[in-house]
Amino acid sequence: MANRKIKLETTRAARRETNGAVFKIVVAACAVFLTLLIVALIINLVRLGAAKNRKAALEAQAAYLDTVIDENGKLIDYCGSPEFIESYAREYFDMVYRGEIIIGVK
Numbered sequence: 001m002a003n004r005k006i007k008l009e010t011t012r013a014a015r016r017e018t019n020g021a022v023f024k025i026v027v028a029a030c031a032v033f034l035t036l037l038i039v040a041l042i043i044n045l046v047r048l049g050a051a052k053n054r055k056a057a058l059e060a061q062a063a064y065l066d067t068v069i070d071e072n073g074k075l076i077d078y079c080g081s082p083e084f085i086e087s088y089a090r091e092y093f094d095m096v097y098r099g100e101i102i103i104g105v106k
Contacts, residue, residue, distance in 0.1 A: 078084055089095040096102060 086095075094102075
């Protein structure tokens with residue numbers, strides 16, 4: 001009976017040591033996991049900030065390009081108008097109407 005009691009106490013002590021080691025391993029694994037989660041969170045927050053900055057820059061560029069497109073659209077509309085075509089033809093092709101007299105030196 002004494003052997004059995006000693007064996008039982010030895011087994012309990014071994015279990016306590018094993019449980020303590022397992023507990024330490026689990027705590028260390030949780031600490032590593034939490035560290036990885038925090039690092040991943042920080043990295044994603046930095047990326048999110050960079051993405052927001054990029055989005056703001058692209059929105060500003062899109063607004064600028066919209067104004068350029070509007071201005072060029074107005075110029076294209078003017079270049080298609082009869083007034084522009086007539087003035088262009090008079091200036092570059094020396095167009096005159098019948099019966100018109102050109103006064104000037106070229």
